[in-house]
Amino acid sequence: MKDKKFSLKNPALQSILTSLLCIVLGLLIGYIVLLMINPAGAGTAIKTILLNFLSRSSQAAQMKALGNTLAKTAPLLMCALSICFCYKVGLFNIGAPGQYEAGACIGLYAALAWHLNWVICLILAGLAGAIVGAISGALKAYRNVNEVISGIMLNWIMLYLTNMILSGKKVKDPASPYTIKLMSGNKGALIPSAGLNALFANNKTVTLAIPLAILFAILIWMILAKTKFGYELKATGYNKEAAKYAGMKEKQNIIITLAIGGALAGIGASFLFLTGYQEWSTTQTSVPMMGFNGIAATFLGGLHPIGTIFASFFIQSITDGGALINKSVYPSQISDLISSIIIYLCGFVLFFKYALNTWISKRDKGGPNVNDVPVTNDDAKKEGGDK
Amino acid sequence: MVLLLQYTIIFASVLCLVALGGCFSEHSGVINLGLEGIMVMGALGGAVTMFLLPAGTSKIVIVLATTLFAILVGMLYSCLLAVACINFKADQTLIGTAMNLLATAAATVFVRAMNTSINPDNVSSSIQYIQPKKAFLKYIGNFEFNWFMIMAVVLLIASWFVLYKTKFGLRLMACGENPQAADSVGINVYKMRWAGVLISGFLGGLGGIVYITAGVSEWKFEMGVAGFGFLALAVMIFGQWKPTNIALAALLFGLFRALSNVYTGIPFLKALNLPSTVYNMLPYIISIIVLAFTSKNSRAPKAEGIPYDKGMR
Numbered sequence: 001m002k003d004k005k006f007s008l009k010n011p012a013l014q015s016i017l018t019s020l021l022c023i024v025l026g027l028l029i030g031y032i033v034l035l036m037i038n039p040a041g042a043g044t045a046i047k048t049i050l051l052n053f054l055s056r057s058s059q060a061a062q063m064k065a066l067g068n069t070l071a072k073t074a075p076l077l078m079c080a081l082s083i084c085f086c087y088k089v090g091l092f093n094i095g096a097p098g099q100y101e102a103g104a105c106i107g108l109y110a111a112l113a114w115h116l117n118w119v120i121c122l123i124l125a126g127l128a129g130a131i132v133g134a135i136s137g138a139l140k141a142y143r144n145v146n147e148v149i150s151g152i153m154l155n156w157i158m159l160y161l162t163n164m165i166l167s168g169k170k171v172k173d174p175a176s177p178y179t180i181k182l183m184s185g186n187k188g189a190l191i192p193s194a195g196l197n198a199l200f201a202n203n204k205t206v207t208l209a210i211p212l213a214i215l216f217a218i219l220i221w222m223i224l225a226k227t228k229f230g231y232e233l234k235a236t237g238y239n240k241e242a243a244k245y246a247g248m249k250e251k252q253n254i255i256i257t258l259a260i261g262g263a264l265a266g267i268g269a270s271f272l273f274l275t276g277y278q279e280w281s282t283t284q285t286s287v288p289m290m291g292f293n294g295i296a297a298t299f300l301g302g303l304h305p306i307g308t309i310f311a312s313f314f315i316q317s318i319t320d321g322g323a324l325i326n327k328s329v330y331p332s333q334i335s336d337l338i339s340s341i342i343i344y345l346c347g348f349v350l351f352f353k354y355a356l357n358t359w360i361s362k363r364d365k366g367g368p369n370v371n372d373v374p375v376t377n378d379d380a381k382k383e384g385g386d387k
Numbered sequence: 388m389v390l391l392l393q394y395t396i397i398f399a400s401v402l403c404l405v406a407l408g409g410c411f412s413e414h415s416g417v418i419n420l421g422l423e424g425i426m427v428m429g430a431l432g433g434a435v436t437m438f439l440l441p442a443g444t445s446k447i448v449i450v451l452a453t454t455l456f457a458i459l460v461g462m463l464y465s466c467l468l469a470v471a472c473i474n475f476k477a478d479q480t481l482i483g484t485a486m487n488l489l490a491t492a493a494a495t496v497f498v499r500a501m502n503t504s505i506n507p508d509n510v511s512s513s514i515q516y517i518q519p520k521k522a523f524l525k526y527i528g529n530f531e532f533n534w535f536m537i538m539a540v541v542l543l544i545a546s547w548f549v550l551y552k553t554k555f556g557l558r559l560m561a562c563g564e565n566p567q568a569a570d571s572v573g574i575n576v577y578k579m580r581w582a583g584v585l586i587s588g589f590l591g592g593l594g595g596i597v598y599i600t601a602g603v604s605e606w607k608f609e610m611g612v613a614g615f616g617f618l619a620l621a622v623m624i625f626g627q628w629k630p631t632n633i634a635l636a637a638l639l640f641g642l643f644r645a646l647s648n649v650y651t652g653i654p655f656l657k658a659l660n661l662p663s664t665v666y667n668m669l670p671y672i673i674s675i676i677v678l679a680f681t682s683k684n685s686r687a688p689k690a691e692g693i694p695y696d697k698g699m700r
Contacts, residue, residue: 033496036500037496037500092478092480092481094420094480094484139675139678139679139682143678143679143680143682143683144682144683145675145678145679145682146682148420148480149620149624149678150675150678152420152617152620153617153621153671153672153674153675153678154671154675155617156614156617156618156667156668156671157668157671157672157675160664160665160667160668161664161668163664164662164664164665167662285610285613285614286610286611286613286614287614289488292484292487292488295481295484295485296485296488299481327510328503328507328510329503330500331495331496331499331500331510331512333492333495333496333499333512333609334492334496336488336491336492336495337489337492337493337496339488340485340488340489340492340493341485341489343481343484343485343488343489344467344471344482344485344486344489346481346485347471347472347475347477347478347481347482347485348471348475348477350475350476350477351475351476351477
């Protein structure tokens with residue numbers, strides 16, 4: 001395929017195209033909903049959602065808003081990486097929200113009750129997430145429990161457990177349902193900004209978490225695409241029995257995969273809560289959206305760690321943009337609606353690609369021969385990572 | 388004690404209905420993780436009906452119309468799952484998750500848009516139904532009897548009968564166990580799976596409206612249904628995909644759920660001084676433990692989660 005550098009057959013290009021198609025369709029449906037609510041301001045509203053920080057008036061305000069979006073992109077990216085990594089290895093880590101909760105729980109507890117340094121809090125949060133992930137993994141490896149089901153159960157168990165632990169006297173603000181602000185509780189646990197905030201109009205929530213999250217994305221991509229370890233994990237995901245036959249420790253690999261996924265989600269939580277962006281509400285009764293939005297970012301990013309970076313930013317940007325629209329006319333949840341429609345449409349990616357490939361081979365050969373470009377179920381898992 | 392009994396029964400009714408919905412869908416071979424979303428949509432349909440019905444409507448009309456619309460909206464919403472997973476062979480876990488997110492977002496947007504269109508200052512996402520809700524209740528002493536309790540029992544028996552005693556039910560289960568074999572004897576697997584998903588939309592939607600009328604007279608749609616759909620999933624697994632076991636599991640999990648609401652009124656439990664979160668956690672912990680011990684020889688339908696492709700053998 002050297003002669004056609006820019007051919008539509010290029011799987012990476014196809015992934016980008018299908019993701020864009022999902023975004024366009026999602027936005028279109030969102031726009032129609034806005035039109036139905038109130039046609040007068042729908043155009044401005046969808047523009048605000050899309051532009052997000054750019055819709056602010058002054059440049060300083062724009063940079064500050066961009067900083068806020070980036071600060072929340074970092075944890076989202078970590079959750080997305082967690083799901084992406086596990087999916088590449090054949091596991092659907094729907095337990096990411098639970099691992100995220102565990103990270104928030106231990107990260108905040110270590111910061112507020114034990115007054116530890118941010119690096120140690122971060123590592124502890126990662127460990128907590130890894131343990132929760134490993135529980136799912138061990139249940140799958142030794143007891144044949146589907147990781148989706150155990151993940152869902154653990155999401156709720158961890159939610160209630162986190163609420164319980166963070167309601168403790170040492171960590172909870174007695175006057176509100178939230179945990180104590182890190183600013184007053186333990187400044188040392190705040191992730192340092194290292195001068196980054198100067199770039200974003202002194203936005204204090206812009207910290208090292210953002211470049212660290214991007215580094216993690218590159219690291220995950222390297223592990224999956226370039227190392228023997230990543231290869232073994234992928235092999236186990238494709239065919240457990242074959243991996244065992246080839247001398248790999250398949251049970252151990254499943255546990256390690258989910259533990260790594262858990263660690264990523266756990267660190268992701270500390271990227272949000274240790275920046276002082278927000279506090280944990282001990283009365284929340286639903287699993288945090290962050291983990292589920294991670295699923296959106298993963299699939300929108302074409303299941304590629306690098307694509308996930310852009311997808312996470314996009315999802316977070318439209319979510320923040322939704323908060324800026326005229327709230328007396330439109331509900332801000334419109335952006336949740338758009339991102340959930342995008343996730344739903346991502347389910348059709350395989351079909352889109354199939355349709356595209358059918359069309360290409362029809363055009364090239366004048367006949368509906370699709371044999372030369374096979375798109376099977378495995379293809380969804382394979383493509384993206386390898387070139 | 389009466390309060391505990393009342394809550395247990397109504398929560399068990401919800402869990403039983405929704406879990407049976409999941410049971411139908413899974414027996415046909417489609418994993419329905421979108422139950423939570425279907426419940427939200429059913430709740431929305433029912434709540435909006437109650438809200439819009441004029442004040443003087445007779446009780447029987449309120450009950451019938453609310454139930455009907457909850458079911459209808461639930462079934463319509465479940466079509467999203469059916470189209471994607473049966474016809475387009477999409478990933479069932481992904482679509483289910485998307486449906487849960489979509490339902491909460493869509494319901495919130497809808498209710499807020501409705502509230503603001505009636506009163507421009509009202510930007511809340513709640514619907515109140517204090518008056519119409521009374522149509523569902525009958526007091527027997529202190530016990531608040533709810534017509535939905537009867538519906539749950541009737542539908543439980545009907546589900547058992549349909550699954551095990553009719554041609555349709557047995558064919559449905561065949562599609563979840565071995566769709567290729569079912570196809571080879573002339574059963575239309577796609578149709579059967581559609582039927583399974585639609586029935587789960589029916590029961591899930593009904594479960595949704597039962598849930599939001601249990602105990603409260605106002606619902607804030609931003610909250611979704613607070614994980615009840617997932618709890619129902621746990622009930623279904625704990626009940627090993629069998630209607631009778633599901634009913635028992637629903638009673639047990641309903642009891643835990645009720646305890647978290649009313650445990651302060653029971654001296655013995657109050658003395659234990661456990662936070663209510665413990666009771667909220669227990670059902671999930673029990674499910675995981677049960678799963679750990681039963682999954683080696685699980686009764687789960689064998690072909691669930693695998694899109695059926697006529698061309699594959």
